[in-house]
Amino acid sequence: MCLAVPGKLIERDGHSGTVDVRGNRVQARLDVVPDVRLGDYVLVHAGFAISVLSDDEAAEALDLLDDPDEAMPHDGPLMP
Amino acid sequence: MTARSCHDLCRRIARRIEALPDRPVRLMEVCGTHTVAIHRAGLRGLLPPRLRLVSGPGCPVCVTPQTYVDALIELAGRPGVRVATYGDMIRVPGRSTTLERAMARGARVSVVYSIMEALSLARQAPAEQVVFAGVGFETTAPATAVGLKLAADERLANFTVLSAHKLIIPAMTALLESGDLAIDGFLCPGHVSVIIGADAYKPLAARFARPCVVAGFEAEEILRAIDLLVAQLADGRAEVENAYARVVTADGNRRAWALIEETFEPADTPWRGLGTIPGSGLAIRAELAHLDAARRFGLEITAREDDHGCRCGEVIRGAIEPPECPLFARTCTPANPVGPCMVSREGNCQACYKYSRAL
Amino acid sequence: MTDGNGNDTILLAHGGGGELSDRLVREEILSRFPSRELARLADSAVIDFPGSRLALTTDGYVVRPLFFRGGDIGRLCVAGTVNDLLMSGATPLALSLGVIVRDGFPMGDFRRILDSVAATAAEAGVQIVTGDTKTVGHNAADGIFLTTAGVGVVPEGRRLDYAAAQPGDAVLVSGTLGDHGIAIMSERQQLGFTSAIASDAAPLVEPVAALLAAAPATRCLKDPTRGGLAAALNEIARASGCSIILEESQVPVREAVAGACDLLGLDVLNVANEGKCVAIVPPDQAEAALAALRSTRYGREAARVGRVEAGKPLVVGVNDLGGRRLIEMPYGEQLPRIC
Numbered sequence: 001m002c003l004a005v006p007g008k009l010i011e012r013d014g015h016s017g018t019v020d021v022r023g024n025r026v027q028a029r030l031d032v033v034p035d036v037r038l039g040d041y042v043l044v045h046a047g048f049a050i051s052v053l054s055d056d057e058a059a060e061a062l063d064l065l066d067d068p069d070e071a072m073p074h075d076g077p078l079m080p
Numbered sequence: 081m082t083a084r085s086c087h088d089l090c091r092r093i094a095r096r097i098e099a100l101p102d103r104p105v106r107l108m109e110v111c112g113t114h115t116v117a118i119h120r121a122g123l124r125g126l127l128p129p130r131l132r133l134v135s136g137p138g139c140p141v142c143v144t145p146q147t148y149v150d151a152l153i154e155l156a157g158r159p160g161v162r163v164a165t166y167g168d169m170i171r172v173p174g175r176s177t178t179l180e181r182a183m184a185r186g187a188r189v190s191v192v193y194s195i196m197e198a199l200s201l202a203r204q205a206p207a208e209q210v211v212f213a214g215v216g217f218e219t220t221a222p223a224t225a226v227g228l229k230l231a232a233d234e235r236l237a238n239f240t241v242l243s244a245h246k247l248i249i250p251a252m253t254a255l256l257e258s259g260d261l262a263i264d265g266f267l268c269p270g271h272v273s274v275i276i277g278a279d280a281y282k283p284l285a286a287r288f289a290r291p292c293v294v295a296g297f298e299a300e301e302i303l304r305a306i307d308l309l310v311a312q313l314a315d316g317r318a319e320v321e322n323a324y325a326r327v328v329t330a331d332g333n334r335r336a337w338a339l340i341e342e343t344f345e346p347a348d349t350p351w352r353g354l355g356t357i358p359g360s361g362l363a364i365r366a367e368l369a370h371l372d373a374a375r376r377f378g379l380e381i382t383a384r385e386d387d388h389g390c391r392c393g394e395v396i397r398g399a400i401e402p403p404e405c406p407l408f409a410r411t412c413t414p415a416n417p418v419g420p421c422m423v424s425r426e427g428n429c430q431a432c433y434k435y436s437r438a439l
Numbered sequence: 440m441t442d443g444n445g446n447d448t449i450l451l452a453h454g455g456g457g458e459l460s461d462r463l464v465r466e467e468i469l470s471r472f473p474s475r476e477l478a479r480l481a482d483s484a485v486i487d488f489p490g491s492r493l494a495l496t497t498d499g500y501v502v503r504p505l506f507f508r509g510g511d512i513g514r515l516c517v518a519g520t521v522n523d524l525l526m527s528g529a530t531p532l533a534l535s536l537g538v539i540v541r542d543g544f545p546m547g548d549f550r551r552i553l554d555s556v557a558a559t560a561a562e563a564g565v566q567i568v569t570g571d572t573k574t575v576g577h578n579a580a581d582g583i584f585l586t587t588a589g590v591g592v593v594p595e596g597r598r599l600d601y602a603a604a605q606p607g608d609a610v611l612v613s614g615t616l617g618d619h620g621i622a623i624m625s626e627r628q629q630l631g632f633t634s635a636i637a638s639d640a641a642p643l644v645e646p647v648a649a650l651l652a653a654a655p656a657t658r659c660l661k662d663p664t665r666g667g668l669a670a671a672l673n674e675i676a677r678a679s680g681c682s683i684i685l686e687e688s689q690v691p692v693r694e695a696v697a698g699a700c701d702l703l704g705l706d707v708l709n710v711a712n713e714g715k716c717v718a719i720v721p722p723d724q725a726e727a728a729l730a731a732l733r734s735t736r737y738g739r740e741a742a743r744v745g746r747v748e749a750g751k752p753l754v755v756g757v758n759d760l761g762g763r764r765l766i767e768m769p770y771g772e773q774l775p776r777i778c
């Protein structure tokens with residue numbers, strides 16, 4: 001129901017700022033993330049930063065790569 | 081995303097399903113963006129057939145009533161009025177036509193990516209009335225709230241909002257209260273939850289004994305959430321779990337909520353296919369009545385529908401699967417949609433149509 | 440397209456290169472002009488002529504803005520016309536240029552556009568040999584429109600045809616997808632984003648020559664312009680009666696283009712390109728074709744992205760997970776969305 005993309009806040013001018021989304025510069029309002037700092041990663045939806053991503057993001061992204069189940073034996077690929 | 085871990089997750093989900101009693105396990109992905117992500121990644125084909133993923137009411141296009149679309153079309157045709165809307169609404173059928181077709185006959189419609197652009201349009205053309213189509217769930221409503229506050233502060237005399245904003249918890253509650261909802265658990269919308277927080281689902285999980293898991297949008301994040309849901313079913317638990325913790329907190333974005341509360345109040349609102357749901361919409365507060373397009377232009381949005389035989393309501397409730405609609409893939413196709421579930425790429429019917437033809 | 444009141448009008452989406460464009464052409468145009476050659480709906484018509492085979496194409500250019508990163512309407516019109524000839528296997532010979540310009544259009548912009556036409560024609564090795572200029576009143580046109588015709592010669596023995604795609608054939612693309620469409624969108628003010636992405640508008644004389652030399656049994660070429668790769672592959676699938684399997688992870692896309700697509704809710708496969716081609720080649724020539732493309736300036740990022748299979752005439756995307764999805768003919772113009 002809502003597309004939102006992560007990007008890095010690279011400029012700030014009062015209530016709005018510029019977010020770098022994979023090499024694109026996007027204007028975003030910062031009204032609902034008043035404590036955001038330059039360099040933070042934010043989630044942008046419809047021209048608004050709606051949240052600041054936590055520092056744990058990297059940790060969690062790495063976590064995603066872990067084997068999801070050590071308890072169950074592997075039995076070959078599911079799909080050829 | 082690694083293929084290996086996704087396959088491991090799929091295998092584990094399959095095992096858990098096998099251990100459950102032999103009947104379909106139905107999980108509702110409430111959010112249309114999940115529907116799209118599931119379709120894009122082809123996840124249905126990787127999951128056991130007994131696991132059914134049902135798209136819920138979380139596509140703003142699918143649930144916006146025809147009379148709202150009609151009102152936008154009517155406004156855009158009035159002299160001196162321009163409608164500014166997200167691109168999502170352009171091809172949604174009202175009772176007789178779409179904004180796109182109305183544009184071809186001269187209606188003034190601007191597609192915008194943000195309400196800020198709608199405000200700019202109003203500032204640039206003081207002689208024109210700009211009406212912003214305020215659609216979307218809790219994720220999008222804070223943007224509209226900021227837009228309303230800016231318009232009020234600047235005393236913009238030619239800007240209004242026609243609000244069709246909707247709230248997801250009352251809709252889920254209404255679905256569950258209807259009693260005939262054949263859904264075993266909910267994959268909860270990641271970006272709505274950014275605003276409302278994961279804890280918002282706790283009363284639902286407890287009252288209706290349905291597990292709720294907040295999910296991200298990568299294939300692996302969705303599979304993780306499905307795995308957690310199936311594990312809860314296996315254990316007989318019905319809890320709220322947050323599988324998107326890098327983005328979603330327990331409390332949500334308080335500042336965003338405060339802005340919504342300053343500008344809107346809950347209202348009984350019609351949902352296409354579901355009827356009017358108490359407290360499920362956001363109406364502009366009386367203090368800002370001068371910015372409310374419904375009041376300025378004397379419009380009423382009702383649940384009245386010309387359904388042309390469309391059974392989207394039942395599809396959205398998970399009561400039937402799209403192929404059970406007699407119009408599915410016959411008169412109703414993505415190129416020529418009868419109902420909103422076929423218009424939107426987030427709609428269950430469109431996703432189902434595309435998926436079934438790819439096999 | 441009819442609304443509930445029985446009123447027909449042309450919609451912007453009729454020009455979007457997707458399903459609606461396709462229907463307009465089939466229902467309104469083909470029915471009135473009975474021609475076997477037209478019915479092929481190829482990029483150029485090929486006319487048998489005593490002693491040679493002529494390729495003929497025509498096109499109109501209405502892009503806004505007129506100037507954008509990586510090109511302008513002038514470069515676009517030459518590249519587009521030359522590429523249409525190349526896609527039919529022809530060697531481009533000459534172009535015509537029609538200009539419709541409104542009263543009050545800045546002379547400086549007019550000169551700049553014509554200079555760009557000249558430079559691109561020189562790059563492509565073609566001449567502008569005839570032309571026409573019309574001026575219209577202030578309200579009759581928005582700025583400037585260009586129209587072209589192009590002629591070329593198809594060498595003896597070469598027959599490129601979408602219908603010739605066969606099960607087993609490889610699907611190649613000559614480079615990254617979506618650059619042109621995203622470059623244009625990023626220049627449109629109200630979308631609120633800017634990007635360093637430049638349009639790929641370019642005449643593909645060199646890569647196509649290299650490709651056809653290395654893979655003489657190439658079945659067909661197609662430029663994925665409006666409607667993007669999705670539209671191009673769907674047309675080939677329909678004409679050949681075969682399925683096309685697209686390995687989605689192999690499709691070359693620039694990081695910033697992927698980011699802009701995420702931001703605007705677009706599928707990069709539906710986004711327009713103006714300097715790329717799709718080639719369907721027999722499997723035993725696929726590697727040679729790819730190497731030849733990669734040896735050229737506009738083909739450096741060429742990739743093998745899929746294969747033709749027996750089956751329904753559909754395009755199916757397969758991802759890393761083995762998940763499958765139907766890649767449909769896009770409906771019409773791509774619109775930014777929030778959902």
Ligand code: SF4
Pocket residue numbers: 389390391392393395402405406407408409412417418419420421422423429
């Ligand atoms: S197939 Fe079409 S008519 Fe039937 S429920 Fe879905 S959208 Fe409505």
